[in-house]
Amino acid sequence: MHVELRGIHKYFGKNHANDDINLTIPSGTIQGILGENGAGKSTLMKILSGFIHADGGEILLDGKPVRIESPAAAIQDGIGMLHQDPLDFPPMRILDNFMLGQKGGLFPNRKHAAQDFSLLQKEFGFSLDPENYVDSLTVGERQQLEIMRLLFLGARVFILDEPTTGISAAQKAKLFETLKKFPEQAITVIFVSHKLEDVENLCDRVAVLRQGKLVGELRKPFDQKKLVELMFGKEVPLEAKQPASQERRVLSLDRISIEDARLKIKDVDFETHAGEVIGLAGMEGSGQDLFLRACAGLLRTVAGRVKVNDLDLTGKPYHAYKNHGVEFLPAARLEQGLVPGLSLTEHFILAEKQTGVFIDRERGRGLAEERIKSFNIKGAPVSLVESLSGGNQQRTLLSLLRDPLSLILVEHPTRGLDIESVIYIWGKLKERCKQGAAILFMSSDLDEILQYSDRVLVFYNGRVSQPLDANRTSVQQLGELIGGKGWS
Numbered sequence: 001m002h003v004e005l006r007g008i009h010k011y012f013g014k015n016h017a018n019d020d021i022n023l024t025i026p027s028g029t030i031q032g033i034l035g036e037n038g039a040g041k042s043t044l045m046k047i048l049s050g051f052i053h054a055d056g057g058e059i060l061l062d063g064k065p066v067r068i069e070s071p072a073a074a075i076q077d078g079i080g081m082l083h084q085d086p087l088d089f090p091p092m093r094i095l096d097n098f099m100l101g102q103k104g105g106l107f108p109n110r111k112h113a114a115q116d117f118s119l120l121q122k123e124f125g126f127s128l129d130p131e132n133y134v135d136s137l138t139v140g141e142r143q144q145l146e147i148m149r150l151l152f153l154g155a156r157v158f159i160l161d162e163p164t165t166g167i168s169a170a171q172k173a174k175l176f177e178t179l180k181k182f183p184e185q186a187i188t189v190i191f192v193s194h195k196l197e198d199v200e201n202l203c204d205r206v207a208v209l210r211q212g213k214l215v216g217e218l219r220k221p222f223d224q225k226k227l228v229e230l231m232f233g234k235e236v237p238l239e240a241k242q243p244a245s246q247e248r249r250v251l252s253l254d255r256i257s258i259e260d261a262r263l264k265i266k267d268v269d270f271e272t273h274a275g276e277v278i279g280l281a282g283m284e285g286s287g288q289d290l291f292l293r294a295c296a297g298l299l300r301t302v303a304g305r306v307k308v309n310d311l312d313l314t315g316k317p318y319h320a321y322k323n324h325g326v327e328f329l330p331a332a333r334l335e336q337g338l339v340p341g342l343s344l345t346e347h348f349i350l351a352e353k354q355t356g357v358f359i360d361r362e363r364g365r366g367l368a369e370e371r372i373k374s375f376n377i378k379g380a381p382v383s384l385v386e387s388l389s390g391g392n393q394q395r396t397l398l399s400l401l402r403d404p405l406s407l408i409l410v411e412h413p414t415r416g417l418d419i420e421s422v423i424y425i426w427g428k429l430k431e432r433c434k435q436g437a438a439i440l441f442m443s444s445d446l447d448e449i450l451q452y453s454d455r456v457l458v459f460y461n462g463r464v465s466q467p468l469d470a471n472r473t474s475v476q477q478l479g480e481l482i483g484g485k486g487w488s
Helices: 041-048 071-076 094-098 110-124 139-152 169-179 196-202 224-232 288-296 318-323 333-337 344-351 361-374 390-399 419-434 446-452 475-482
Strands: 003-012 015-025 030-034 056-061 064-066 079-082 157-161 188-193 205-210 213-219 249-259 264-273 277-282 303-308 326-329 407-411 438-442 455-460
Touching: 003 041, 015 041, 015 213, 030 041, 030 196, 030 224, 041 079, 041 157, 041 188, 071 079, 079 139, 094 110, 094 139, 110 139, 139 169, 169 196, 169 475, 188 196, 196 224, 205 224, 213 224, 224 419, 249 288, 249 438, 264 288, 264 303, 264 438, 277 288, 277 419, 277 446, 277 475, 288 326, 288 407, 288 438, 288 455, 318 326, 333 390, 344 361, 344 390, 361 390, 390 419, 407 419, 419 438, 446 475, 455 475
Parallel strands: 030 188, 030 205, 079 157, 157 188, 277 438, 277 455, 326 407, 407 438
Antiparallel strands: 003 015, 003 056, 056 064, 205 213, 249 264, 249 303
């Protein structure tokens, strides 16, 4: 299906989210939409998929003007959108989710739907059990289910909004393999992302948005430097790695064992030193999250000893670890790291040690202004944390860290962030390394792990590898270990 956007405008108050966007996407194209967070990518795609209405402009499909009033109207016009969090119902069976949205009244033909489900699975090489429940699926498998559902409903244009966020390298490879089959059927793919490598690997052409405007279009082969300059209006250099100190041992694990209801990790020996960055790689649920929480005192080990700065903290609660310079930054920023309903000022007041009976709000406001400026947070002292973008929430979490620190444990430090925010976040983390802290972080982005780590631990089904030198390890080697190859 041929898609044309003409003069699209969208305002949110004074914010001009889409400013006169003109874009033509030929049928059977894999079109990339690239831009930093807040560039207007998602707004434009929500207009095309009927979730919101434009304040000006028109949409043409195969040369005919259309007015898309809702997501249901969009799918009737052949446009389907795969969101970061697929729109499914976990308590329901997979086949019942597959049938959602189809015509057929209260009692649609389940047998015919099962046959179509089977045919689509065979075509794309998926292997989902239609009688299982959705809550048993990984994010990547939920994406597969949603792709089949949208095809079943007749989608000829697929919009994918940041689909590689939160999935493994193997799941991403499978997703890309699936999407590359669509042009053979004249299906148009619109791939929204802020990740250059994803766009380069998948897309035929790319449109770049910045501050609500379409600032450029490129075709393969892409010039990465030009793409970055279009996204940010300037060149964004990566900071070179700094050698870690081997003098002071920060964390020492002596034959620790960890377990929960799903997984056991046994007899891990490991230590890290001041200034060192350790990346934790593995499929989701392979044990990295348990490992980080055990190192933070949030999960008690069932055997072994945990020492921080040679002080035995085995069995101590999280606050004991925190009082000895250990900080944990969760992936769920709003659910676990910040407090919805509280302002930035209130967060900075809570994070500081209280010296009196009464809260000094004037001092808190001054502290908020100082941190907002220092960490380049796009917000005001009175801003509620839930009103901030993901990147600004992550900057807020970093700004709440106390001094001095010995060990920082981070889950997915840059998930969902654009390149400039990624570099900024890591710049702030590396500042802590220069001050003597060690960092352990988990990420599903293998390029990020190799770029920022000194050493890497790979997790597979509860097993932990020996530390790997990040400078001598490739993405392919990591991928094989994550998939279970090369373990003795």
